[in-house]
Amino acid sequence: MPRLWFRAKRYGWGWTPVTIEGWLVIAGFVAVILASTVAFVHRTRAGAGVGFATILFAVWILLLTGALVTICWMTGERPRWRWGKD
Secondary structure, eight states: OOOEEEEESSSSSSSOOOOOOHHHHHHHHHHOOOOHHHHHHHHHHHTTTTHHHHHHHHHHHHHHHHHHHHHHHBBOOOOOOOOOOO
């Protein structure tokens, strides 16, 4: 079995990173979100269409989040609702 990058959370549903690869994925996700936010703010302050920029930003965030969930799903334990130790 390959080494898991993400382990299922002990409480609730989801994952937590457990290897350097997992932490790098999370760090990359946060960095891209921050850079996208800065670009969005700059674009709206520059006078671009706020409505279109907002829709574009929301779609971009949804795509990034979908990519993160896909990576976690492929490289982590299968998630399920948990309530403490199994």
